[in-house]
Amino acid sequence: MMDRMGTTELAVGIDLGGTSIKAALVSRQDGLVKQKTAHTEADKGPVHVLDTISHLVRSFTGEAGDVLGVGIGSPGAINWERTTVSRPPNLPGWEVVNVGDELAKRLDTPLFTLVENDANAAGLGSAHYGAGRDFSSFIMVTLGTGVGGAIIYENRIFRGSTGAAGEIGHMSIDYEGPIARSGVSGAIEAYLGQRFLSRQARYMLLNRRDSLIHQVAQPDLKGITPRMLYDAAVSGDRGAREVLEWAGHKLGRVLGSIVNLLDIRKFVVGGGLSGAGDYILEPARRSLERSVLPALSEGLEIVQETGGNDVGMLGAAHMVFQHVDEHR
C-alpha cells in the first residue's frame, strides 16, 4: 500500500527474546526489507539491552528516512497503552520500563514506539505475513518452552481488559490434572510445555527398548526434544508417534473449549513442537472435532505456521501500520 505521497511506508519491528533480538525493516507493501539479529546478553541488564535495540533501530533509520515508527514484541506484561514492559521473565533487572521513552533518549530523532506481548505480536505477524493470512479471525498457539497464544479477531489483536488476553497455556483440560508453574491444575502447559512433554515422552518410552529414541537420547531418556520425536516419527517409530498423538489429543481438547467459547474455528500453531507437523496436528484435529458443539463443527482448521519465527518481528512492525491507519 502506498501512502498519499506515493512513497513506501516503512516500520521497524523488534522481537525481543531472552537470548536474541531479531530486528526487521518492514515495508507495508513488500513485507521484509532487511533483517538483523543481535545477542540479547540479558545478564548485562536493561540499559545494555535497550542500547542494543536502539542501535538496531538506528541501523535501519540511517538508511531509510521515512520510518513511521518502531514496534516491539516483548516477553512480560504490557500495559494497556502499549508503552511499558513489566518484569519480563528471562530479562533480569527489568522492573517497569517505558520502552518508547528509553528509545527516544537514545535516538537522534525520536520515533513513535509501540510495545506488545511477544505472543500477540507473533499472532498479528501471522495474520498479515504468515499462515494466518488466510483467516480474518484465528487463534495463534505457540508450542515452545511454554504454551503461548494470541487471539486475532477480525485481523486485530483481541487484548482483553488489560492487554493480557491469550494465555491459552493456562487454560485447564482437567480440573484434577497435573500442575504447571502457574499453579493451575490441568493447564495445557502441564502437558505440552517442553519440560512436561519431555518427561511424558520419557515415561512412555523408557520400557520400549525398540524405540529409536533410545539411540538418540541420553541413556535414561532425559532431555528428549520435539525434534527427536519428530525425526523418530518420520522414521516410523511407533513409540514416538504415540507420544505426539498423546500431545495432539490434549491440544485438540483445549482448542475445542476455545471454539465453543469464541466461535473462532481456525488455529495457527507455531513454536518448536509445531515442527512435528501432522504427527501432532492430525490427532489434534480429531480430538478437536469431538470437543466442539455440533453446531460449531463446520470449518474447523488447524494449520502449521509457515512464517517460522519471523512472524514476531513482522507483527511488531505491523502494529505501527495499524496504529497509523487508526489515527489518519
Next chain:
Amino acid sequence: MMDRMGTTELAVGIDLGGTSIKAALVSRQDGLVKQKTAHTEADKGPVHVLDTISHLVRSFTGEAGDVLGVGIGSPGAINWERTTVSRPPNLPGWEVVNVGDELAKRLDTPLFTLVENDANAAGLGSAHYGAGRDFSSFIMVTLGTGVGGAIIYENRIFRGSTGAAGEIGHMSIDYEGPIARSGVSGAIEAYLGQRFLSRQARYMLLNRRDSLIHQVAQPDLKGITPRMLYDAAVSGDRGAREVLEWAGHKLGRVLGSIVNLLDIRKFVVGGGLSGAGDYILEPARRSLERSVLPALSEGLEIVQETGGNDVGMLGAAHMVFQHVDEHR
C-alpha cells in the same frame, strides 16, 4: 438520552422462550416502560408464535408512535446479519425463519427488527440494565436447564466468526469427564445443567438420611431442584450445602480458563441455579482464584444477576438503540 427532536427513544424487546414470550416497551432514558407476557404455545407452530409476537408488538406501537424497532432474543442459531432464527430447540416446526420479514407481513407499519441469541440478549441487557452495568466487559453465565453464556466486551456482544460465540456450557473441565448432550466430555453443562446437578444431588444425598432434602423431594430423591437445595442450605443443611459447593467448585474452574484466555475478570451469573447465591458463588470464587494465572488474579469478581429474567427482553430492546447509534 433524548434524540435530536427532544423526544424519548423507544424500542420493543421480546424474549422468546419455549413456554412464554416476554415483551417490553423500553425507553432508552428510563428503561422498562411497559411489560406484557404471553404463552408461547410452541406446539401450535411458528405461524402461531409469530402471530403472538406481532400482536405483542402492535399492542405497544399502537400507544407509542415513535418506536425505533424491535429486538428479539431467541433460542436457536442466529445468522451473522441477525435476521434469521434456525431450528430453535423447544420450538417445534421452525426451520429457518426470517423474523423481521414475518413481522413486517403482520404489522401495518413494518418495523426495523433485529434478532439475537437469547443468552447474548440477556448479556447485553445485564450490561445496560442489570448487574453488568458495573462492568464494561464481563461474561454472562446462565445456569438454567442448560448452561448458557455471553461475552460482553466493551459493552457490546462479542459474536465470534458466525454469531455463535459464548457457548460456555460446552467448555470442558475434564477431558475424560461426563458427557452432556453436546457429546463433549467434561462439558460444564454435564455438571451444572439442571438434569445433571439434580442427579448429582441425589447421589450425594441418598445415603444422608439427615438431610432436609429427604423431606421435600420424592422418596427416591428424584427431581431435586436448585430451589430445594437453596432452601435446605439456608436452613443449615450440610448435605445441600455440600452439593452447592461441589457445583460452585466446578463453575469456578471453567471461569478460570475463560479469564486466562480472555483477560475478562468479571462474571455475572443468572438463571435458576444462581438463586442459590453465595452458597454456589463463594466456592466458585475460591476455585476461580486457584484457576487463573497469578498475573491475572487482581479484580476477579463473580456477582449474581439482579435483573432476573427481565434482562433478556431489555437487552433485546437495547440492540435496537445500539444499532441506531452505529448508523447515525
